[in-house]
Amino acid sequence: MYVGAFGQISPFVSFLLAFFVSITDEFIQSFIPGRQADFFDIVADTFGIILGIYLGIVREKVKNKSERAKKLI
Numbered sequence: 001m002y003v004g005a006f007g008q009i010s011p012f013v014s015f016l017l018a019f020f021v022s023i024t025d026e027f028i029q030s031f032i033p034g035r036q037a038d039f040f041d042i043v044a045d046t047f048g049i050i051l052g053i054y055l056g057i058v059r060e061k062v063k064n065k066s067e068r069a070k071k072l073i
Contacts, residue, residue: 018049
């Protein structure tokens with residue numbers, strides 16, 4: 001997990017923030033000539049958000065597991 005100035009951020013909060021950015025991005029695109037807001041862009045962004053959070057969780061579990069194994073040695 002990302003640990004910054006505010007401490008550890010939960011996956012749910014990460015999802016909400018990224019999803020808000022995705023929706024805001026589509027809203028802004030609707031005002032740009034030659035661009036249009038698309039529901040499927042939000043779906044693709046959401047899939048990427050979920051995949052990124054999942055990979056982050058897996059990475060943390062692998063990292064923690066290897067750190068515990070090093071302590072046993």
